[in-house]
Amino acid sequence: MNLPAANSRPLDGLIARLSALHPKQIDLGLDRMHRLLARLDHPERLSPPVIHVAGTNGKGSTIAYLRATLEAAGLRVHVYTSPYLVRINECFRIGETGGGRLADDAGLRRVLEHCEQVNAGEPITIFEMQTAAAFCLFAEHDADVVLLETGLGGRLDATNVVEQPIATVIAPISMDHMEFLGDTLASIAGEKAAIIKRGVPVICAEQAGEAMTVIETQAKRMRAPLHAAGQQWHVGVERGRLVYQDERGLMDLAAPKLFGRHQFDNAGLAIATLRAIEAFKIGMPAFEAGIVNAEWPARMQRLVTGTLVDHGPKGCEIWLDGGHNAEGGRVAAAALGDLEERVSRPLVVIAGMMANKDAGAFLANFAGLTRHIIAVPIPDRDSAMPPDRLADAGRALGMRVENAAGVEAALHALSRLVYEVPPRILITGSLYLAGHVLAINGTPPG
Missing domain, CATH: 3.40.1190.10 (Mur-like, catalytic domain)
Structure with a gap:
């Protein structure tokens, strides 16, 4: 759809x-x-x-x-x-x-x-x-x-x-x-x-x-x-x-x-x-x-079909979570920890946030789970955080951060990398970003 x-x-x-x-x-x-x-x-x-x-x-x-x-x-x-x-x-x-x-x-x-x-x-x-x-x-x-x-x-x-x-x-x-x-x-x-x-x-x-x-x-x-x-x-x-x-x-x-x-x-x-x-x-x-x-979209939601799923590395998991503050990051990171205990995969976080959020406090939750962050803009949101600023917050935590033009571009970049085990990808940082993802993936809430 x-x-x-x-x-x-x-x-x-x-x-x-x-x-x-x-x-x-x-x-x-x-x-x-x-x-x-x-x-x-x-x-x-x-x-x-x-x-x-x-x-x-x-x-x-x-x-x-x-x-x-x-x-x-x-x-x-x-x-x-x-x-x-x-x-x-x-x-x-x-x-x-x-x-x-x-x-x-x-x-x-x-x-x-x-x-x-x-x-x-x-x-x-x-x-x-x-x-x-x-x-x-x-x-x-x-x-x-x-x-x-x-x-x-x-x-x-x-x-x-x-x-x-x-x-x-x-x-x-x-x-x-x-x-x-x-x-x-x-x-x-x-x-x-x-x-x-x-x-x-x-x-x-x-x-x-x-x-x-x-x-x-x-x-x-x-x-x-x-x-x-x-x-x-x-x-x-x-x-x-x-x-x-x-x-x-x-x-x-x-x-x-x-x-x-x-x-x-x-x-x-x-x-x-x-x-x-x-x-x-x-x-x-x-x-x-x-x-x-009970269903509630963009809260540790697994994307299993759709346009974006086809863009990611073959065999990867793509998860979507609209968490945007320190506590939201904590519970998402805890859920990822549970997934890691079940099936171990390398983790990549694709993040976009609004400018009034504390990017450092949010990303700090993932520091023990991954060192790979991709910062992306949130389309059509004038008050979104510039990816460079988000990237700086990640680097201050010792993370490896790169920028991408958007979620699709980030997934394309990941699909060109070689993984021994297909990665687990979390797209997070904002409900506005989550809405954009659901729209372009063709899986809107019903």
Whole structure:
């Protein structure tokens, strides 16, 4: 399958027009959202019950497990996530009996243009407009639950207009987006913990002590029952299976299809969330199906077919991961370590990053696994990190770094090298790069 060129995608013109309504891509604050939602007659108050998810890493995977499990239980699930990889439609999933579907172009255009008309040209960010459109879309379609992912932070995030969710979820918190959220773990945790609502259960992944203290304080202040990993619930790996335990008992489940030890933790967070919501009665078969069947693209995703796969060295493995901060690099490197224990192969990392990321902290995770890094640009992203700067960060770690004009060129270069064992190739550093890879490979998210 070959995707159409970017400039021929049906919604691109509309997205460009909406993006021009505010001089900044990111401008945290809730005043514009409250103004627009009031003019729209508050669609966020008409949507099905909401599970609100914040965190630095693992939000999307946790939502994937939540959706797969809820759908396996026969429930209709709306989902709003960001950013998208290839098409904006990926952000909006409409729940239907027997599963869900991505919003189609016509429906998405209709709600976005309605929000545009009601906004009447006033300054508003594209993410705020998307979020308002999601509320409009979800209010139109009956469902049992909405899975709502924060975009950035929590306190001033456009999604934090939901007054009474049925649960708030906090995935692992680490250092990222410091220019918006603060330069300490405590300040970042404070921004994310601000989605906690009075009396609403909060389910929390295992956190660094500094972040956990902030979350516990906020939960106590809001009188929100806290279900924390390592305290009220536990998840682990035993003989390759997922073992979950809380006060209600023990669950022994098959391993997640999503690869990496961190996916057991994300799955555990989803299980704990659903067990904390009294309105849901999820049976063991639904948990089993949800954990095994959940899919989430560009998170240690093995590319086995497609245009790019044909460009690489014969017999190589190509993995794609959108990790872009130090913690994201750590879990990807740990997953590669697990692969190395199973089948040893030389590792090459093809990396492209955004300019506001800490390339040194990200690449340091791979220093013990490979000395071969290829730095590439991220197409059509003005704020991408120049490959020379990324290469300098790798060389400072003692790595052998070269530049390539793009992912395809990097794979071509590798295919001309002689390997005793075909290499394992990881393409990583940015979700924007991951989206570009999926598009040119012809394997878009569905």
